[in-house]
Amino acid sequence: MNPLKTYLQTLIVLLAVTVVGACGDEDEPVVFTVTPQQLTIQDGSTPTVSIQSNVDWYVSMVIEPWLTVTPMTGSGNATVTLAASGENSTRTARKAQIVLTERKTNQALVVNVTQLPPTLKLIASSTTVELSHEGGQAIVAVTANAAWTASVSESWCTVSPLMGNGDAQLTLSANQNFGSKRSATVTLTLFDGSEKLTAVITVTQSAPEREAVDLGLPSGTKWANMNVGATKPTDYGLYFAWGETKGYGSDTNDGRLFNWASYKWSNGSAHLLTKYCTETWYGTLDGKTTLDPEDDAAYVNWGSDWRMPTIDEVEELIANTTSEWVTVDGVNGFKCTSKKNGKSIFFPAAGKRSDSGKPSDSGLIQQAKSGEYWSSTIRLSSLYGGIFQSFTYSVVGYASRCHGLTVRPVRKN
Numbered sequence: 001m002n003p004l005k006t007y008l009q010t011l012i013v014l015l016a017v018t019v020v021g022a023c024g025d026e027d028e029p030v031v032f033t034v035t036p037q038q039l040t041i042q043d044g045s046t047p048t049v050s051i052q053s054n055v056d057w058y059v060s061m062v063i064e065p066w067l068t069v070t071p072m073t074g075s076g077n078a079t080v081t082l083a084a085s086g087e088n089s090t091r092t093a094r095k096a097q098i099v100l101t102e103r104k105t106n107q108a109l110v111v112n113v114t115q116l117p118p119t120l121k122l123i124a125s126s127t128t129v130e131l132s133h134e135g136g137q138a139i140v141a142v143t144a145n146a147a148w149t150a151s152v153s154e155s156w157c158t159v160s161p162l163m164g165n166g167d168a169q170l171t172l173s174a175n176q177n178f179g180s181k182r183s184a185t186v187t188l189t190l191f192d193g194s195e196k197l198t199a200v201i202t203v204t205q206s207a208p209e210r211e212a213v214d215l216g217l218p219s220g221t222k223w224a225n226m227n228v229g230a231t232k233p234t235d236y237g238l239y240f241a242w243g244e245t246k247g248y249g250s251d252t253n254d255g256r257l258f259n260w261a262s263y264k265w266s267n268g269s270a271h272l273l274t275k276y277c278t279e280t281w282y283g284t285l286d287g288k289t290t291l292d293p294e295d296d297a298a299y300v301n302w303g304s305d306w307r308m309p310t311i312d313e314v315e316e317l318i319a320n321t322t323s324e325w326v327t328v329d330g331v332n333g334f335k336c337t338s339k340k341n342g343k344s345i346f347f348p349a350a351g352k353r354s355d356s357g358k359p360s361d362s363g364l365i366q367q368a369k370s371g372e373y374w375s376s377t378i379r380l381s382s383l384y385g386g387i388f389q390s391f392t393y394s395v396v397g398y399a400s401r402c403h404g405l406t407v408r409p410v411r412k413n
Helices: 003-024 297-302 311-320
Strands: 032-035 038-041 048-053 056-063 067-070 073-075 078-084 094-102 108-115 122-124 128-131 136-144 147-152 157-160 163-165 168-174 182-192 195-205 222-224 321-328 331-338 344-348 372-378 385-390 396-400
Touching: 032 108, 038 078, 048 056, 048 094, 056 067, 067 094, 073 078, 078 108, 122 182, 122 195, 128 136, 128 168, 136 163, 136 182, 136 195, 147 157, 157 182, 168 182, 168 195, 311 321, 311 372, 311 396, 321 344
Parallel strands: 038 108, 128 195
Antiparallel strands: 032 048, 048 078, 056 073, 056 094, 067 078, 094 108, 122 136, 136 168, 147 163, 147 182, 157 168, 182 195, 321 331, 331 344, 372 385, 385 396
16 A cells, blocks of 8 residues: 555545534524513413523523413423413402523523403303292302392392302292292392493293183183192182282281271271272272272282183082082092083182181181182172182172182183
8 A cells, every 4th residue: 555645545534523623612602582472371371482492491580479380491492381370369460470591601581471360250050940839949059250249030039149259159049939930030240340240040930730620611611720829729729808819828827817907998997898889888889890800819810811700600610510528638628520521620628717806816717617719799789798609608608808718710711
């Protein structure tokens, strides 16, 4: 081998190594950028920061302890996730900063973070509630993050609590429904400064399961299977003075005395009638002998399809049915069975309420022993009386209008 050639090849290799070594000693420029440098956190969001780097870096400072950063250190390109350790309980925004520093030249970059207050929230777990005609309660969960109030459109429906601050359990209640199906609106309202939220709950309460029984009567009149105020055929229902539409139960401590002093259509204990009078001797003359719809307990409490029977319809029922004293589910009463089609209806022996006003007077008479039901017709021979259907003493009788008797509705369709 040529010694000169070998020498030259060796020299070239050494020069190449020297050049490469010299280039490796020069510093590369540091790349370190952070985007974005303005971030917003709201309602549990977890925004991210993108790091472009060719060196090691770390989170050198987190200003405000509620802010967390993951990861806290890294090398090269990376993504950092920010999160608030808790909800902003104030109604104003709060600020924080994080400082990221690269380890080679200690260049630091700042990211500004804003946590907004939570979005106002008012949510009812149910927007519709159905209650039984027997009454009861329903629970609706309220999810809220500020103070709220509750209001209800109808007095028969009650709401508790009527106000709150934050989450709560709302109790919707209703007593027994003696009338038609009814509905109410419960409105929840949340105010926070100029902001307002509402949530609406519709509450419906079913009516008793009534039936118009076709007994095959010549007039086509159908009789109800239960009394006004009853929830089933064996219930007594409510007691009404003749021509009054507000009924009362059999509890004589309910504050109502069924006497002339409390009767709606008289001027008190003087017994002078102010309506439904055909002779001036008895009061204010108007010539009315049958109840107006607005004074008919069946019409007002059950709706326009129903009304109290006339005396003619009472006599028609008696003539076309057979009546027998029976006990149904432990309740005494009278079973009227059609002579034409065999269908029957049950009249519980509710008795009546009649009060003298004396403390010794119980006011409840012949309950479970007799049944007396108002018709819509006055007694012309004695205007202080209203005609009733009696199953105990006679076919048709009369009672003082101020007494409390039960009502059995009728309808034509």
